[in-house]
Amino acid sequence: MKTNDLNDFGQKIEKKIDASRKMKIGIIGTGWISEYHIIAYLKQPDVEIVAAADLIPGKAEAMMKKHGLTDVRYYPDHHAMLEAEELDAVSVCTYNATHAECTIDALEHGVPVLLEKPMSVTLDEAVAICRAEKKSGKIVSVGFQPRFDENMKMIKKIVEDGALGKVYYIQTGGGRRRGIPAPFGDSFLRKETAGLGALGDIGCYSLDMVLNAIGYPKPLTVTGYKSDFFGKNPAHSNQPQYADIFSVDDFGAGFIRLEGGVIVDFRIAWAMHVDTPGDTILFGTEGALRIPSTECWNGTVGGEMTLYHDVAGTQTETKIPILTTRESLFDLKIRSFLDAVKNGTPAPVPTSQILYNQAIIDGISRSAEAGHEVKIEIPEI
Ligand SMILES: NC(=O)c1ccc[n+]([C@@H]2O[C@H](COP(=O)([O-])OP(=O)(O)OC[C@H]3O[C@@H](n4cnc5c(N)ncnc54)[C@H](O)[C@@H]3O)[C@@H](O)[C@H]2O)c1
Numbered sequence: 001m002k003t004n005d006l007n008d009f010g011q012k013i014e015k016k017i018d019a020s021r022k023m024k025i026g027i028i029g030t031g032w033i034s035e036y037h038i039i040a041y042l043k044q045p046d047v048e049i050v051a052a053a054d055l056i057p058g059k060a061e062a063m064m065k066k067h068g069l070t071d072v073r074y075y076p077d078h079h080a081m082l083e084a085e086e087l088d089a090v091s092v093c094t095y096n097a098t099h100a101e102c103t104i105d106a107l108e109h110g111v112p113v114l115l116e117k118p119m120s121v122t123l124d125e126a127v128a129i130c131r132a133e134k135k136s137g138k139i140v141s142v143g144f145q146p147r148f149d150e151n152m153k154m155i156k157k158i159v160e161d162g163a164l165g166k167v168y169y170i171q172t173g174g175g176r177r178r179g180i181p182a183p184f185g186d187s188f189l190r191k192e193t194a195g196l197g198a199l200g201d202i203g204c205y206s207l208d209m210v211l212n213a214i215g216y217p218k219p220l221t222v223t224g225y226k227s228d229f230f231g232k233n234p235a236h237s238n239q240p241q242y243a244d245i246f247s248v249d250d251f252g253a254g255f256i257r258l259e260g261g262v263i264v265d266f267r268i269a270w271a272m273h274v275d276t277p278g279d280t281i282l283f284g285t286e287g288a289l290r291i292p293s294t295e296c297w298n299g300t301v302g303g304e305m306t307l308y309h310d311v312a313g314t315q316t317e318t319k320i321p322i323l324t325t326r327e328s329l330f331d332l333k334i335r336s337f338l339d340a341v342k343n344g345t346p347a348p349v350p351t352s353q354i355l356y357n358q359a360i361i362d363g364i365s366r367s368a369e370a371g372h373e374v375k376i377e378i379p380e381i
Helices: 032-042 059-066 078-084 096-108 123-136 150-160 198-213 329-343 351-370
Strands: 023-028 047-053 073-075 089-092 113-115 140-142 167-175 219-227 251-258 262-269 280-284 287-291 305-311 314-320
Touching: 023 032, 023 078, 023 329, 032 047, 032 059, 032 089, 032 329, 047 059, 047 078, 059 073, 073 078, 078 096, 089 096, 089 329, 096 113, 096 123, 113 329, 123 351, 140 329, 140 351, 150 198, 150 280, 150 287, 150 305, 167 198, 198 251, 198 262, 198 280, 198 351, 219 351, 251 351, 262 351
Parallel strands: 023 047, 023 089, 047 073, 089 113, 113 140, 167 262
Antiparallel strands: 167 280, 219 251, 251 262, 280 287, 287 305, 305 314
């Protein structure tokens, strides 16, 4: 199978990396996801992890030592690290509630940021990140590793190829029957650390999958819904021990109008009494694309996609073969960020796009709380 990293003869294309100078990397927040960043950085020949910060004493040391790193300086929070170090880049791997403050502080210290998803909790925070980025002249790339999956890229290629004509309606979303996450504690489940539940955690992925494919039109209005029937109910939660502290959404839905006359009908669940809230379908004037339901976090499509179109007047279904992505999505996410920093090129997953993703999530939350449709107003950056 031919993928982007093979030449016409099926040989792997070796990418040359200039390792004459090692980039100095700092890790902010050393919980679950930081480990994936560390493993990916350690594979890069032009990088050294020199500093790490975490609010919990001893946590950063334990994480680095687990990966054989002994020559790292440790700090009790992001600010102390940014004040003391001369860094080429940082990964912000904190829980959602501190994404904005850590990212803005790094930018104010002139340091580019690889920021874990979701971009922030609120639209106001996302706007503040974009403004700080613009002012600093440094990049922020948001950590959507599914962007590097060949099947995800194929969705965008199919749209750009014109196979669907004008896309006018999209149903998307995903989730799992019982999958409230608490991998290493309760930071996903508390409002003060996560800020958002399923909406922010996995909703941002399904929105990105379709919005990236159609070029991220600006969102205009949204009618939103969110609930917490599973997380708060020990009888139905897969994390019953946390039912008392559960304070975010476990299901969210939205009906979103985008510029250019596109509607997105979206739903996302950490938990529900059904296996899937449905496949993703892009409806276009010339064709439709069905993408089997995905759990979202794992970065690829749920199975073979189907293109529905008319061929010589006959209703036809074309199966899109599953493509293989040869490198780990995390390696590709880290490498693309490092290359952009080194080469002074735009962020691979730019905040100018993810701002709209965050605006939709924020709109769903606001609309759900208000009980009616709300306008999405995004200020000038
Ligand atoms: N891309 C992915 O596939 C993926 C997967 C899981 C989680 N995530 C995202 O990664 C982020 C972190 O998730 P996690 O599971 O690792 O959370 P976690 O709770 O395990 O770790 C977060 C750590 O950040 C630390 N922290 C918070 N604020 C800090 C600050 N100001 N300075 C220094 N340290 C600080 C906390 O003490 C904690 O140890 C979340 O935003 C989550 O959405 C992404």
